[in-house]
Amino acid sequence: MKRDWYITSSVKLKKHQIFKDDELIFKTEPHISTQDFLKEAYRFFGINYPKFHKMDVLCKLGMIASCVLKEEYPKDTALVFQNASSSEVSDTQHQESIHNFPSPATFVYTLPNIVMGELSIKHELQSENAFFVAEDFQAQFIQNYTQSLLEQKKASAAICGWLEANLDDYYLFLNYIEPRGMHIFSAETLLEKYTQ
Amino acid sequence: MRKVYLENHQIVSPLGSTSQENIEAVTQGKSAMQSYHSPFMGDYVAGKISEIKLQERFKRLENAEAYTKLEKMMILAVAEVLQAHQEIPKEKIVFIIATTKGNVDALAEENPFSKERAKLPQLAKRLQHYFKLPETPIVVSNACISGGLAVSVAKKLIQNKTYDHAVVVGGDLVSEFTLTGFNSFQALAKGVCEPFSKDRTGINIGEAAAAVWVTSVKPKEEAIEIIGEATANDANHISGPSRTGEGLYLSVQKALQEAGILASEIDYISAHGTATLFNDEMESIAFHRLGLQHTPLNSLKAYYGHTLGASALLELIFSQVSLQENRVFKSLGYKNQGTSKALNMITTTEHKSLQIALKTASGFGGCNFAMLLKKETE
Known part of the structure; x- marks a missing residue:
């Protein structure tokens, strides 16, 4: 049965600023390192995840975004993520260590879906996961796939969006999708929120 | 649908x-x-x-x-x-x-x-x-x-x-x-x-x-339908499988639910079976919890190695072939029971009448996958 789903919350992390539902809620000086920005945000939001400082930048970004997006999630909240650079930052680190002492602590982060594993542990989600990679955010496809998971009752809610971290920059955009709300979950809305 | x-x-x-x-x-x-x-x-x-x-x-x-x-x-x-x-x-x-x-x-x-x-x-x-x-x-x-x-x-x-x-x-x-x-x-x-x-x-x-x-077009002969599928995260560890096989268990349960069949109707399991100590042990626990300990099972990893992003697809194709040809392939490399829960390992490649196959896979990040295939009989 066709029915509507709703975007009830959105989070964006860019240029050392964090926006929740388009409102700036946290920022640091723009010239500090991304790692320092993430450390300060972690403290500011009082997030508790003991492994936080061991994670790579993609996972740290995803962790902060997911904690700002919502405090608690239903156990069957699906995760549908996409980015352009897969796990480029950790890949580069591992590649540089190949001929010396490659470390399992780095290697494990050379897969983009690890962030979904970390989020699942933090929020106790034993749910559907899918990580996609594309040059640009495929709003139409991400909306379509997320909606089909919800319609087929494979999940009761979903977090979907774009989690990009590369050697130069990052851009994170997550949305919470559920059965009731104000803003209908459509590809147009998703794209509009992503670009604004 | x-x-x-x-x-x-x-x-x-x-x-x-x-x-x-x-x-x-x-x-x-x-x-x-x-x-x-x-x-x-x-x-x-x-x-x-x-x-x-x-x-x-x-x-x-x-x-x-x-x-x-x-x-x-x-x-x-x-x-x-x-x-x-x-x-x-x-x-x-x-x-x-x-x-x-x-x-x-x-x-x-x-x-x-x-x-x-x-x-x-x-x-x-x-x-x-x-x-x-x-x-x-x-x-x-x-x-x-x-x-x-x-x-x-x-x-x-x-x-x-x-x-x-x-x-x-x-x-x-x-x-x-x-x-x-x-x-x-x-x-x-x-x-x-x-x-x-x-x-x-x-x-x-x-x-x-x-x-x-x-x-979506039904093949003329030996049509193999995807009757259920699911993924589920362990929410336990990013580089080690869950000790209880929770994610794998859940993914199979959900695939069964979608297919509207019972675990006992599965004729054959194409397992992930990477041959690490923890992975294979985890799978044996999950299959036991599902009541699948007597269902014939194999891993194809000793033929191909772990082909990473290709492996679950390659093995799904072999499951399709098994259903179509009524044949199960020997679990190469298997010598003796190595998991705390016994499984029904396939030790010879032989003819076997099959209708429903289960393909599973698990990976880093705590992800687990299950898919059920069914042969449509005229």
């Missing part, structure tokens, strides 16, 4: 460059594993595709030197699958690529291709360009369940009528990148891997590309 079927397929691996060659090799009990030496890791066992043979096969196709090894493997697999469906406009077909690391070998200094080539969207663009596709293929990169998950994605896009058909291709390489990584985990086997066996010491890495046609 409309039904979705698996149809023709193609496997490019060290054991052969067509599905038929691969099925014959596996029937004969051949393994792709060979010994290699690396100055950084010493001796190791892996399954690699011969560059010379690949080049030979690619001759019929265009402009070989423009493509990386992985691209050639994938193009060969897709070209054969598409060959049978030339009358269908490309707009009706979604192309999905499953890979963990793509052209990761391009990151190495000595590789002739630029580092840019290692980016996964580049791989999608090469395939789009080669096959003159109207849209860029979708890329799924979800650790070792990628190949299976990509078929689940295709199924959903066909069910909701976004497309009528899909070509799903999975592929990964044996690269220094992955070898050194798994070696740092001390996860590589000393010899040929021994899934579910007592003295197993770890995995072998293998390379392969596999492609399959997924469609």
Whole structure:
């Protein structure tokens, strides 16, 4: 049965600023390192995840975004993520260590879906996961796939969006999708929120 | 909701460059594993595709030197699958690529291709360009369940009528990148891997590309329908499987729910069976919890090694073949019970009447995948 789903919350992390539902809620000086920005945000939001400082930048970004997006999630909240650079930052680190002492602590982060594993542990989600990679955010496809998971009752809610971290920059955009709300979950809305 | 079927397929691996060659090799009990030496890791066992043979096969196709090894493997697999469906406009077909690391070998200094080539969207663009596709293929990169998950994605896009058909291709390489990584985990086997066996010491890495046609149109003969699928995260550990097999258990439960069948109706399980101590133990616990301890089960990892993003798709194709030919393949490398819960390991390749198969896979990040296939009988 066709029915509507709703975007009830959105989070964006860019240029050392964090926006929740388009409102700036946290920022640091723009010239500090991304790692320092993430450390300060972690403290500011009082997030508790003991492994936080061991994670790579993609996972740290995803962790902060997911904690700002919502405090608690239903156990069957699906995760549908996409980015352009897969796990480029950790890949580069591992590649540089190949001929010396490659470390399992780095290697494990050379897969983009690890962030979904970390989020699942933090929020106790034993749910559907899918990580996609594309040059640009495929709003139409991400909306379509997320909606089909919800319609087929494979999940009761979903977090979907774009989690990009590369050697130069990052851009994170997550949305919470559920059965009731104000803003209908459509590809147009998703794209509009992503670009604004 | 409309039904979705698996149809023709193609496997490019060290054991052969067509599905038929691969099925014959596996029937004969051949393994792709060979010994290699690396100055950084010493001796190791892996399954690699011969560059010379690949080049030979690619001759019929265009402009070989423009493509990386992985691209050639994938193009060969897709070209054969598409060959049978030339009358269908490309707009009706979604192309999905499953890979963990793509052209990761391009990151190495000595590789002739630029580092840019290692980016996964580049791989999608090469395939789009080669096959003159109207849209860029979708890329799924979800650790070792990628190949299976990509078929689940295709199924959903066909069910909701976004497309009528899909070509799903999975592929990964044996690269220094992955070898050194798994070696740092001390996860590589000393010899040929021994899934579910007592003295197993770890995995072998293998390379392969596999492609399959997924469609809403019921095939005329031996139609194999996807009757259920699911993924579920363990929410336990990012590099180790759950001790209770929770995610795998849940993914199978959900797939059964969608299919509307009972676990007892499953005739055959194509397990992940990487041959690490923890993975195989976890699977045995999950299958026991599901009441599947008596269902015939195999792992194909000793034939191919762990082909990462290709493995779940390659093994799904073998499940399809098993259903169509009423044949189960020996779980190569299995010697004696090596999990705390006993499983019904397949120890000889033999005729067996089959109707429903379960394919499972698990991977880093705590991800688990299950898919149920059913043979439609007239």
